[in-house]
Amino acid sequence: MNHPDLPHGASLSDPELHQHMLGLGEAARAAATEIARATTATKNQALLAAAAALERDVDALVSANQQDLAAARSRGLDAAFIDRLTLGAKGVQAMALGLRQVAALPDPVGQITDLSFRPSGIQVGRMRVPLGVIAIIYEARPNVTADAAALCLKSGNACILRGGSEAVRSNQAIAACMHEGLRVAGLPASVVQVLDITDRAAVGELITMRQHIDVIVPRGGKGLIERIANDARVPVIKHLDGICHVFLDESADPAKAIAIADNAKTQRYGTCNTMETLLVHQAVAGTLLPPLAAIYRNKGVEMRGCTAARAVVPDMQEAHDADWDTEYLAPILAIKVVADLDAAIRHIARHGSQHTDAIVTEQHSHAMRFLREVDSSSVMINASTRFADGFEYGLGAEIGISTDKIHARGPVGLEGLTSQKYVVFGDGHVRG
Numbered sequence: 001m002n003h004p005d006l007p008h009g010a011s012l013s014d015p016e017l018h019q020h021m022l023g024l025g026e027a028a029r030a031a032a033t034e035i036a037r038a039t040t041a042t043k044n045q046a047l048l049a050a051a052a053a054l055e056r057d058v059d060a061l062v063s064a065n066q067q068d069l070a071a072a073r074s075r076g077l078d079a080a081f082i083d084r085l086t087l088g089a090k091g092v093q094a095m096a097l098g099l100r101q102v103a104a105l106p107d108p109v110g111q112i113t114d115l116s117f118r119p120s121g122i123q124v125g126r127m128r129v130p131l132g133v134i135a136i137i138y139e140a141r142p143n144v145t146a147d148a149a150a151l152c153l154k155s156g157n158a159c160i161l162r163g164g165s166e167a168v169r170s171n172q173a174i175a176a177c178m179h180e181g182l183r184v185a186g187l188p189a190s191v192v193q194v195l196d197i198t199d200r201a202a203v204g205e206l207i208t209m210r211q212h213i214d215v216i217v218p219r220g221g222k223g224l225i226e227r228i229a230n231d232a233r234v235p236v237i238k239h240l241d242g243i244c245h246v247f248l249d250e251s252a253d254p255a256k257a258i259a260i261a262d263n264a265k266t267q268r269y270g271t272c273n274t275m276e277t278l279l280v281h282q283a284v285a286g287t288l289l290p291p292l293a294a295i296y297r298n299k300g301v302e303m304r305g306c307t308a309a310r311a312v313v314p315d316m317q318e319a320h321d322a323d324w325d326t327e328y329l330a331p332i333l334a335i336k337v338v339a340d341l342d343a344a345i346r347h348i349a350r351h352g353s354q355h356t357d358a359i360v361t362e363q364h365s366h367a368m369r370f371l372r373e374v375d376s377s378s379v380m381i382n383a384s385t386r387f388a389d390g391f392e393y394g395l396g397a398e399i400g401i402s403t404d405k406i407h408a409r410g411p412v413g414l415e416g417l418t419s420q421k422y423v424v425f426g427d428g429h430v431r432g
Contacts, residue, residue: 025212050181130156139220165198241353242272249361308337
């Protein structure tokens with residue numbers, strides 16, 4: 001939606017902002033009806049045409065992103081933020097691939113499952129249906145615009161996307177490609193609406209529009225998500241922190257342990273599935289910590305360790321209580337030596353964020369206990385936490401990670417953007 005920004009700081013009661021947001025909501029609600037009844041072939045046509053537009057316009061997309069990056073650097077935004085904001089040619093290709101993968105996935109809408117005959121003779125089952133209108137509020141990552149739009153479209157939902165002001169040029173360029181795909185398929189452009197209004201009051205309007213918005217999905221920093229979770233009058237799918245752990249068990253294969261603990265932290269620093277705390281069994285700390293410390297040291301990772309960890313690697317900084325509860329999103333790692341599996345599970349239960357936690361072990365019983373007892377949305381055996389991602393899980397893309405326990409949990413893909421309703425088949429049946 002191309003509209004001039006309203007004055008920064010406009011109040012929630014400002015008539016112009018209020019009416020504008022209501023207009024977006026009304027358009028989204030009308031579009032939701034059309035996209036909900038669209039065929040799978042039509043939705044796939046829109047996704048494939050949008051993917052082709054992304055690939056064709058790669059230079060324009062990268063140029064728009066460069067403008068956003070220049071503005072962000074001029075404001076002194078930190079390296080982690082710049083990393084999340086950056087969209088290169090490979091990133092554009094990845095977005096296009098994501099759209100094609102979503103198009104190739106089975107369409108959940110209309111699927112009927114669990115059909116069974118009741119003693120009365122009626123047949124009862126459940127059908128997957130779209131949620132309706134989904135508002136996604138996110139910060140720096142431009143790829144979210146394509147991922148979220150694709151998943152909402154394929155699952156039969158209309159969406160209103162509100163990205164961060166720092167990515168407004170990138171987001172609008174991506175939106176233009178999505179709108180082209182919708183036009184090719186004969187669907188209304190209002191199926192995907194991307195706000196170019198940077199006024200924060202627009203978010204306040206969006207999260208209280210109960211008559212037009214069915215679900216809010218916030219993606220970004222803890223402050224943003226907490227604000228939305230506290231103020232929203234619409235259901236929210238969310239996670240607040242990504243305090244992810246890797247536990248190196250006593251029976252861990254050393255090569256696997258070192259590779260996983262390295263990758264989980266250093267493959268990318270600014271993501272919610274990056275390891276923030278490394279837990280090491282006391283029996284293998286002396287063997288595994290020195291080579292890992294050398295890797296981290298060479299890659300510029302600041303290590304903050306407990307007393308036992310610092311006894312093995314003396315140049316570690318001292319870890320404080322707050323370190324066990326911090327999502328750094330930076331080259332900083334908390335390291336703790338624990339007595340055994342039970343201590344590791346207790347530490348995760350106390351300090352984790354129920355996002356993603358992994359164990360490296362060759363002991364099957366330990367692996368199974370970790371799976372059962374660690375209460376996180378993704379729990380892994382002998383794999384890097386960086387795999388906790390919709391693309392890696394085969395969802396094509398994800399609209400976000402949910403650490404909630406109702407409806408969707410973990411990476412939220414197509415099924416997470418649908419609900420179920422009961423359907424009943426009869427042949428003149430009446431209740432006696």
